[in-house]
Amino acid sequence: MTISDKLKDHILESIGEGVFTVDKDFRINFFNHAAEEITGFKKDEVLGNFCKHIFKSKLCYTECPIALVIKSNKNIYDFESSITKSSEEIIPIKLNAAVLYNDNREPRGGIVTFRDISEMEKIRKDLEKETHFNGIVGVSKHMQEIFSLIKEITDSVAPVLISGESGTGKELIANAIQKTSMRRDKPFIKINCAVLPPQLLGSELFGHVKGAFTDAVKDRIGRFELADGGTVFLDEVAEMPQQTQIQLLRVLQEGTFERVGESETRTTNVRVVAATNINIEKALNEGKFREDLFYRLNVIPITVKPLRERLDDIIPLIHHFIHKFNLIYKKEIEDISDETLELLHSYNWPGNIRELENVLEFAYVRTKKNNNITAQQLPPVIKSKSVKNVDVEENISVSSGTSYLIKVLDKNKWNKSAAAKELGIGRTTLWRKLKEIGLE
Numbered sequence: 001m002t003i004s005d006k007l008k009d010h011i012l013e014s015i016g017e018g019v020f021t022v023d024k025d026f027r028i029n030f031f032n033h034a035a036e037e038i039t040g041f042k043k044d045e046v047l048g049n050f051c052k053h054i055f056k057s058k059l060c061y062t063e064c065p066i067a068l069v070i071k072s073n074k075n076i077y078d079f080e081s082s083i084t085k086s087s088e089e090i091i092p093i094k095l096n097a098a099v100l101y102n103d104n105r106e107p108r109g110g111i112v113t114f115r116d117i118s119e120m121e122k123i124r125k126d127l128e129k130e131t132h133f134n135g136i137v138g139v140s141k142h143m144q145e146i147f148s149l150i151k152e153i154t155d156s157v158a159p160v161l162i163s164g165e166s167g168t169g170k171e172l173i174a175n176a177i178q179k180t181s182m183r184r185d186k187p188f189i190k191i192n193c194a195v196l197p198p199q200l201l202g203s204e205l206f207g208h209v210k211g212a213f214t215d216a217v218k219d220r221i222g223r224f225e226l227a228d229g230g231t232v233f234l235d236e237v238a239e240m241p242q243q244t245q246i247q248l249l250r251v252l253q254e255g256t257f258e259r260v261g262e263s264e265t266r267t268t269n270v271r272v273v274a275a276t277n278i279n280i281e282k283a284l285n286e287g288k289f290r291e292d293l294f295y296r297l298n299v300i301p302i303t304v305k306p307l308r309e310r311l312d313d314i315i316p317l318i319h320h321f322i323h324k325f326n327l328i329y330k331k332e333i334e335d336i337s338d339e340t341l342e343l344l345h346s347y348n349w350p351g352n353i354r355e356l357e358n359v360l361e362f363a364y365v366r367t368k369k370n371n372n373i374t375a376q377q378l379p380p381v382i383k384s385k386s387v388k389n390v391d392v393e394e395n396i397s398v399s400s401g402t403s404y405l406i407k408v409l410d411k412n413k414w415n416k417s418a419a420a421k422e423l424g425i426g427r428t429t430l431w432r433k434l435k436e437i438g439l440e
Contacts, residue, residue: 016115021100022051022066023109038093038116040086051112055083065097066110070215075099080117092121123327134176136169137320139404140310146173146302153300154180159252161237161297162275164304167354170275173302174233177273186230189223194239202244203260212261222259224251228268237274237297238289245290248272252296272297307349307356312404314345314356315423321357322373325364333364334421336373338429343375347382402437405430 009030012019018035020028028051031043041054052060065076076097082090095114102108131137133147150173153160160177162170171190178188196204203212207222223232234240240248251257252272256265274297283289307313318341322333336344340363349355363377375383405423412418420430 015113017113018115019111019113020046020051021109021111024107026050026052026064026066026110028054029109035114038085038091038114039083045086057081057083065095065112066099069097069099069110070107083114092117120328123324126327131320132316134179136172136176137317138310138313139316140312142305142310143313146304147176149300149302150176150180153177155182156300157182157271158299159271159297160273160300160302161294162273162302162304163280164275164277165306165352166277167352168304168306169353170277170304171233171235173304174235174273174275178231178233181231181271183230183271187227188231188233189227190233190235191223192235193244194236198241198244201241202247205244206247206257206259208260209262212259216261219259222257224257224268224270225266227270229270231271231273234272234274236276238276238278238280238283242290245293249290249293249296252293307352311345315341316404317353317356318344318360319423321360322364325361329364331369333367333369333371333373336363337375338432339375340373340378341429343378343382405433405437406439 012030013032015032016034018038019030019032020035021030023029027048028046029048031041031046036042039055046054052064065079065081069076076095078094078096080092080094082092084090093114094117095112097110097112099107100109100111132139132143133150136143136147138144138147160174162173164170174190178184191204193201199213203216203220203222205222205224207220207225208216209219210216234248247257251268251270255269256267258265280289280294284291284294318336322336326332344356344359351358359379359382360373362379363373366377367373405419408422409416409419412422416430423430
């Protein structure tokens with residue numbers, strides 16, 4: 001072994017994430033100390049063994065991360081899965097995967113880094129108990145209408161098409177549809193149609209047979225076959241290439257498909273929930289999205305408005321995210337200042353809820369324990385682009401915003417401190433809102 005190889009191994013042994021490498025036959029040939037700590041396996045127990053026989057993950061048999069990066073020539077980041085520890089306990093993990101090459105740029109194996117996210121999953125479940133509907137936060141009239149619709153379609157297996165800007169929570173809505181459906185206990189398989197190269201998406205969805213293309217070294221089951229009896233969530237469905245759109249249309253119409261490279265017709269009973277953030281009408285006019293496929297998917301349409309059009313949701317979202325960060329960072333931040341709240345309300349939120357969460361996390365980590373988040377902790381873009389708008393103040397104090405304030409006050413027996421804490425605002429802000437609506 002060269003000095004550089006020793007140095008590389010020393011670096012890999014020193015990092016906090018679990019790391020293992022495999023050869024081209026998927027046998028483990030490196031296993032660092034953190035991997036031992038996370039899995040409970042000792043290095044001597046795993047070296048030379050097939051990784052799937054050690055970790056016993058469903059992922060190993062359906063979409064091996066290393067096989068996936070070899071096929072797509074793209075590294076995988078923050079991929080969620082689960083593994084079995086030496087104690088037979090199954091734990092959730094997030095992993096990154098990449099191909100290892102020799103000097104001739106030929107694949108000679110792969111490397112996977114992973115971390116235990118059991119604590120994060122516990123936090124997610126704790127937070128979900130406090131959300132307004134199956135993991136979704138929303139008190140606005142628009143979101144209440146979506147919640148009502150999801151309840152109404154629980155007995156349906158019709159396709160659903162969710163549209164809305166990036167960051168509005170389309171995947172959360174898909175999750176809620178699955179959790180409340182008749183197929184809640186059946187497989188729920190997700191795939192982002194924009195991630196994989198066009199030539200590989202068909203294989204991912206419908207599978208392939210050995211020899212179908214260069215890297216098809218064995219038969220492989222596809223997502224629709226794997227999800228038989230359950231639900232498939234197709235994110236960014238409008239990014240799907242035309243040939244795959246035709247295959248998807250056939251599944252929706254007839255419930256049949258063929259694996260890539262195979263003539264045998266197979267059947268599947270799958271409900272399709274799809275999502276897109278593009279302008280569907282424009283995509284249809286430009287011929288990028290098939291009109292017949294659109295009408296097959298759009299049986300139950302759900303349009304999610306951007307955050308700037310449902311300002312009543314900002315206060316409960318702020319409260320939700322502060323509670324989340326309190327759990328994650330193990331410190332207590334109870335409130336935000338009035339000025340901060342007004343800045344957040346007057347910002348346009350092009351990145352929607354995802355951007356709001358990122359902004360609050362930025363401010364949160366800059367705030368000392370037991371202090372309130374102030375405008376000084378916000379990112380510069382919020383302070384520079386927020387424009388004070390009278391309509392913003394009016395939106396908070398009328399219609400569903402008013403009814404929500406009263407509902408929270410009733411729940412807390414009109415204890416202003418308790419109600420303000422639940423709303424994620426200061427007592428002075430609550431007093432001011434109550435005065436505006438004549439309830440001071």
